[in-house]
Amino acid sequence: MSNKDMSVLVVDDTSVNVIMLAAILKTNGYTVLTADSGPKAREIALREQPGIILLDIMMPGEDGFETCQKLKKNAITADIPVIFISSLNDPDSIVKGLTVGGLDFVSKPFNKDEVLARVRNYLKLRHTYLRVIEEQANRLRQIQDAQQSILVHPNDLQEANFGIVYEPIQEAGGDFYDVFKISSGVFGYFVADISGHDLGASYATSALKALIRQNSSPLYSPEETIRIVNSVLLSILSDGQHLTAAYICLDHNKSVLHLVNAAHLPVLFMPQRGDPQWLEVDGDVLGAFNDAHFSCRSFPLLGGERFFAFSDGLLESFEGQTRTRAQGMQELSNFALNTRALQIQEASSEIAKLMFENSRKKEDDVVLLGVDI
């Protein structure tokens, strides 16, 4: 255990009690922090994150119940175990203490062996809990590393002229994109949103990458490619799992953009001059139906255009839902216009930044893929 794990914050407005508890704990190898009020205790807890808090209840101003409640509401201090040390040992006080998030009670005058045993036990429990969390986070980080290592970066394929913003909210993201060369002068761009953010989603992304690349060939039309991908996904995705996707095939030789949309958001198309347009194509989700319907639309290109494909996390999933999808699309369109003069990677990064202005907290994965034609 680290020093932090072995630290105890003692909170009591009567210094005699603090001195006694501190002496007992220090003698038994603990690092002791002290506070004589609830607000000070919260400040120290936030800064030092002690292993455990021994909290008096009856204090002037903010009482121990209120302090505990506030500690539990703050994500940084919520997991720190709180033991109440008080002469209030009537059932109502005990129930209230446990209701506001306290784990246990020690009555005053306290018995040193009881205090030490409880502190030791709760610290051990917390240590085990933190270890489990850390192990799980490590596993997910490994998956994220593996997942990200299969993502293509603009420098890996410069001919494809794309910029990317990819921000999964959890270690195993549910959004996916890929950019690849189909043949000379022909490139594929794929953006998908897989249901869930768990391990299943991360396995699906690996499968998707292989599938889309294997089946994107000059031999197949973009619509056929998506149909084959759907057939395979039907047999490998778990029950209830599905994905939406936009597949864009950019043929520079024929100056044409082909779009297949599997129930995904429209693609934002920016002509060299004039207003942005939304490219929409009907289609079902992938991996859910045997008889799924997909169609392809082709758009002629003049050169100098730009387009953006993205996931819904960019538009609408924020803490408190501050805008609708339509409002999000309008904002995106405006930002894309305002950043038209920037290089595609810069423009993509700037647009993502602007979309999350005003401290909007992301609640979903975000993919924004920009392409210069």
Added chain:
Amino acid sequence: MADILKKWLLDVNNTNDTIEKPKKQKQKLESSSQDKKSVFNKASVMDRLMGDADIVKIVIEAFLVEIPGKIELLVKHTDAAEYSEAKQLAHAIKGAAGNIGAEDLYTKLLKIEHAESGAAINDKVPDLKEGFQKLKNILKREI
């Protein structure tokens, strides 16, 4: 013979007296020690602080610095008929008193904390002041 017997009998009485005396003295001493123990149970605070006399001394010093002011405040609140504040203080001091082994003071404070009327608190305060004075005198000798 009668004289001798009288002398012996007297002696027996005397002997009884001399036997009785130390017993009573011992009882008196025990009772006094018991009283003192209930004012300040040093053994309990020593046990609580793992027999460390230095820490006990520090705690007593802290008690003597901090608690007199709180007792004074409690008395002031009582005089001003601020009984709720007086009860809260009684509760706060009670914890420290219990921890330091001041058993009598703890009991007196407990009674104030649970007193059902202002008048009951008024009645108990003189006893509290006296008890605290006794405790202070004993504690001062400990440091």
